[in-house]
Amino acid sequence: MFDTESDFSEAHDVAGMHPGVTRKMKDLWRHEWLRHVGRPLTQPAPNICRLNEKYNQPMMRIPDR
Structure with a gap:
C-alpha cells in the first residue's frame, strides 16, 4: 500500500x-x-476464466521463405 499523493514513485x-x-x-x-x-472469499480455480487455454497454445511460427 502506498501514499501516491506524497510518494508518486511508490x-x-x-x-x-x-x-x-x-x-x-x-x-x-x-x-x-x-x-x-x-x-x-475463496481463490478461484486456475481455469475459471479459460485464459489458460488461450495463452498456453503453442507459439505461432513465421513461415520460412
Whole structure:
C-alpha cells in the first residue's frame, strides 16, 4: 500500500510501516465482504476464466521463405 499523493514513485511501503493499520483494514474488508456477499472469499480455480487455454497454445511460427 502506498501514499501516491506524497510518494508518486511508490518508494515507501506504507503498509510495511504500519502493519497494525493494514491488519485492521484487511479485517474490515473481510467483514464487509461477508456482510454484502454472505460467503467467504475463496481463490478461484486456475481455469475459471479459460485464459489458460488461450495463452498456453503453442507459439505461432513465421513461415520460412
